[in-house]
Amino acid sequence: MKHVANWALNTAAVGGASYADVRVIAQRSRALSTKNGKVGSASDAESVGMNVRVIADGAWGFAASADLGRAAVEATAAQAVEIARASARVKREDIRLAAEKPAVAEWTTPHKIDPFSVSVEQNIDLLLKIDAELRAVAGITLAETNLNFNREEQWFISSEGTDIHQTKITTGAGYAAYAFANNEIQKRSYPNSFGGQWQNKGYELIEELKLLENARRIAEEAVALHKADQCPEGKFDIILDSSQLGLQIHESIGHPIELDRVLGMEANFAGTSFLTLDKLRTLRYGSDLVNVVADARPEHGPGLGTFAYDDEGVAAQCTPVITSGVFTGYLSSRETAHMVGLDRSGGTLRAESWNRLPMIRMTNISILPGEKPLTLEQLIASTDDAILMQTNRSWSIDDKRYNFQFGTEIGWEIKNGKRTRMLKNPSYSGITTEFWNSLDAICSRDEWTLWGTPNCGKGQPQQVMGTGHGASPARFRGIKVGSAFRGN
């Protein structure tokens, strides 16, 4: 693909671009799903294309094409320069990129089993077995399962001499059981809601998830929720399971630390951020037990935010975001790094596909586990009166990332250190920094899971991105519970 990149880079240079980079991407995906005993969707897709990103006259231009022929590539590069010159008509200062030593590298997602090497028959057989197990439980009215695989091979070459070839492999799987009765729909999902668990890993993830082994329990819980008491309303201590805490991190830490949001670049769509620049290293974001990192390095785990280099050739890094409760770091790019006094980008620029502009995205935004050994059962045993909430069902937050409300699929009352009755329709709400400052216990490494959110939306035109979130279950004191159901 270097010849494709060179056509584009040469055209951009001749056109007067002071910087140019080219990404050529080949993506392949497989999506399989079942519903109530039948295959719901079965598709195989590939998409190949290239894009050129340039700085000309001090402003950005970007153009993308699916045609990799020389004439089309050169025309695309010329178009990018033309667009940059148009951008320059409405600018105040020139784009400034933080320096980055050009890298020459090859990298592939570590994996044991190429998911595309596993036969479709085997995939469907597994999904239908799970489906049968779910529907074997009386009261289940709808059973949905899904398996998803993705491979993205990217060549990134820049006018600075960077030349990186990366291949990322993603695997995702999950299921949901619905029970409709008496004008009420209850739902339970496994291993997580909205598509399940996703990691940058091979098919070995499917084997680790123990999907079939958990199906009966999940279905039984969906039915049992109809007989459960409504989650009470009021101020309670709550324990969040690690998957719900992962989404809490995504919404109330991951998004507000995106520096482009902070600087107003997402104001028209995704919003801005309460984390104005004066809050760096001054804001008490959470309690002393809150330590959060943005870590794209493979050693953090096979998260959806794991890679070797981001989409502008910056090596994966670990940025401390919250350190003993104090806000210590943003997600930055080559363009934005200098705005917070950084000499180097934090390496977080990624794009969904060849036809999308890379932008600052969460990598793996994870809360570090507690240092003292603490299992979930031990955490429950140490709690007098609380509500344990598991598996997200609804989520919503304001456009500066202050006020949030979450609902989960299931809850459990905790009384005197023991789980007692099941609760339905649990929900909780709060203000971001007040919430994180109420964390007073977090489980240790054995309870920590690196969850994957495959569909984080941002940007215009909108694009989705996979993000990783590691979390252990944790306890929060004095949280507002149940206001979602203060109905009419």
Next chain:
Amino acid sequence: MLTFDQSADIFNRIRKLSSADEVEVLFTGGRFALTRFANNVIHQNVAEENHVVSVRTAFGTKTARATTNKFDDESLRQVVQSSENLAKVQHPDPDLLPVPDPAEASGPANAQSPSRFFRETAAITPELRAGGVRKIVGVADRHKLTTAGVFSSGELFEGVFNSRGLSKWHTQTSAEVSITMLAADSSGWQKANSPDVSHLDPLRLAEVAAQKAVDTARPREIPAGKYMVILEPAAVLDIVGFMFWDYSGMAILDQRSFLTGRIGTKLFGDNITIWDDVSHPLQAGVPFDGEGVHRQRICLVKNGVVDRVVYARATADRMKRSEYKDRVGPIAATGHGFSLPNEMGEMPVNIVFAPVDNPQSVEQMIASTERGVLVTRLWYIREVEPFEKMLTGMTRDGTFLIENGRVQGGVRNFRFNESLVHMLSNVEAMSTPVRSCGEESFDMVVPAMKVKDFNFTEVTKF
């Protein structure tokens, strides 16, 4: 851009490569460009072109789909093979129907959507978009505000061909302007789109957004509670959009629809009548569904009574054999199906609220409100409880207190938890429906609404 003739040729090549009993090919793609601005400068500016061919093959009642954006002979051979290999290992689907023939897929003889392709819109250049942005920035500078937003344009095509001789083709242009104006502690927003760029007035949108930002400066905090609320059309669109996934025969069969057991019942107020109508002059979009079947004009709700839901062909067939068949109103294919195979069935996507006999403008609604809240838009809406359609979300970018018939200034934004069943049963007044667009739902023709007892449960910090 791929043309009908080129696509027909590609289809014939694909058909020759396939050994399947049936072949269906979807073509989608086009050109799209977007100029994005923030902090009063253009900070992102993009353009793309892509053409996609998606091949579904069927061996008896086993079917699967493969997709590519490469059109050389080898790539077409591979996509056909990929689809066939996937299809052959599927389990037979007893509900799968043969692909429709042209007669089955056609609409009434006089059925015709207006043309939605405008050359002037297709010809918009980066310089023209930049010029438009400069004018918007000029409005911001004059009001001492910061502006962010987009100006986009594009042309797209969509086509369906199948081995029974069906061939459908649609082209359309699009233009969109979205503007946020920000002050120190307030903001305003406006957005509009149309297939025809001459219908857009970016300067007027900029002025309205700017005035909202100016008028909501120094917002006061008022307590959460139930309020008389005036929702501008974009706010109505973004919240009601969450219920249309349920107006689906498949959703009834799956027992995941809030209309289960409610078709034929009065669920909303008398003043709520809703159609799905792709040919409405203020609508846009493809006039056929994922199998190429003509999209019919369907009345979903009449005077508050849920009249019927929409159906893909196979869903209609299944519903006629189901235990629900006598309780769901008319059952027939309506041309709203998603491309096969899928698990969701169908949904209406060209919503038009019928006008009321005595519409009121937003100004008239304000004048008749003793105490209430005027809402520009709603944001981050998610479903909390599916059967009463309880939704949560936030107000954003221009939320005003109304007292004694006048706007009194800005208020801090609210979180709401509100049931659509309750909301649409408590609409006291509506404006004339207009073409509207938001961020949480698809474009619709909707009115502004004055709603009693809208439930704001919390206040945020701005």
